[in-house]
Amino acid sequence: MDLIKTKGEIEIMREGGHILALILSDARNYAGPGMSTKDIDKYVGRLCLKHRVKPAFYGYQGYEANICTSINDEIVHGIPSSKKILKKGDLLSLDFGVLHKGFNTDAAITFGIGEIGKTKQKLIEAAEKSFFKGVKKVKAGARLGDVSYEIQKYIESKGFSVIRSLAGHGIGREIHEAPTITNFGKKGTGLILKEGMTLAIEPMLAEKKHDIKLDADGWTYRTVDGGMSSHFEHTIAVTKNGYEILTN
Numbered sequence: 471m472d473l474i475k476t477k478g479e480i481e482i483m484r485e486g487g488h489i490l491a492l493i494l495s496d497a498r499n500y501a502g503p504g505m506s507t508k509d510i511d512k513y514v515g516r517l518c519l520k521h522r523v524k525p526a527f528y529g530y531q532g533y534e535a536n537i538c539t540s541i542n543d544e545i546v547h548g549i550p551s552s553k554k555i556l557k558k559g560d561l562l563s564l565d566f567g568v569l570h571k572g573f574n575t576d577a578a579i580t581f582g583i584g585e586i587g588k589t590k591q592k593l594i595e596a597a598e599k600s601f602f603k604g605v606k607k608v609k610a611g612a613r614l615g616d617v618s619y620e621i622q623k624y625i626e627s628k629g630f631s632v633i634r635s636l637a638g639h640g641i642g643r644e645i646h647e648a649p650t651i652t653n654f655g656k657k658g659t660g661l662i663l664k665e666g667m668t669l670a671i672e673p674m675l676a677e678k679k680h681d682i683k684l685d686a687d688g689w690t691y692r693t694v695d696g697g698m699s700s701h702f703e704h705t706i707a708v709t710k711n712g713y714e715i716l717t718n
C-alpha cells in the first residue's frame with residue numbers, strides 16, 4: 471500500500487471529505503432527545519444517496535450500519551439501534567466515513583443532546599483541542615511521535631486519560647492503512663512524515679481510567695469504570711509546510 475497519495479488522489483479525498491463534513495453536520499443538527507440512534511443512521515443513509523457517496527463503514531468487517539453512534543461511556547463503534555433512545559444530557563459521538571471515487575475519508579465529532587453537564591462539556595473540548603495541538607506538529611519531515619506526544623500532553627493536562635488500545639491510522643483506498651497513530655507517545659520518535667500522506671488523527675479519551683471493554687455485540691467499546699468518553703477525528707493530508715484538513 472502506497473502511503474503517498476498523488477495530487478489527484480488528494481483532490482478526490484478533499485471532495486469526498488467535504489461531502490462527509492456536510493453529512494456529519496446535518497446529522498448533528500438532526501440528532502435530538504427522543505430519537506433513536508437508528509433514526510440517525512437512516513437519516514445519514516438518505517444523505518449518502520442524495521450526495522451520491524457510499525457510507526464507508528457499511529460492510530467493513532461485517533459492520534451493518536452507515537455510521538457509528540457512541541453514547542456517554544461508549545468510546546467508539548457504537549452500533550445504531552432502535553432500542554437506543556437519546557435523552558437530554560447525553561454525550562453523543564458520531565463517527566462517519568465516506569467512500570468516494572475509490573477513496574475513503576473518516577471523521578468524528580462529539581456533542582451534547584440538549585444541555586449537558588460541565589464534565590461532558592470539558593471532555594468535548596479536550597478531544598477537539600488535543601486534535602489541534604497534535605495536528606499543528608504535522609508537516610513533511612516531522613515525526614509521528616511529536617503528534618502523539620502533543621495529543622497526550624493536552625488530554626492529561628485536563629485531568630483526563632488517553633485510550634491506549636485504539637488509535638488513528640493512515641487512510642486512502644482502505645479505511646485503515648499504515649501507519650498506526652497512537653494518542654500517546656514520545657517526541658522525536660516514530661515514522662517521518664512525508665508530503666502526500668493522508669492520515670486520520672483521532673484522539674479518544676476517558677473521564678476516569680483508560681481501561682476499555684468490548685460489548686457482547688462485538689463492536690461497541692466502552693470504559694470499564696463507566697466514565698464518560700469523547701472522540702474527535704479529521705482526515706488530513708501532510709503538506710510540505712504543514713497539513714490540510716480534508717474533512718472540512
Ligand code: MF3
Pocket residue numbers: 527528530531533537538547565566567576645670
Ligand atoms: N472510524 C472508525 C475507525 O477508525 C472505523 C469504523 S469501522 C466500523 O476505527 F466498521 F466500525 F464502522
Ligand code: CO
Pocket residue numbers: 576577638639670672703
Ligand atoms: Co478512524
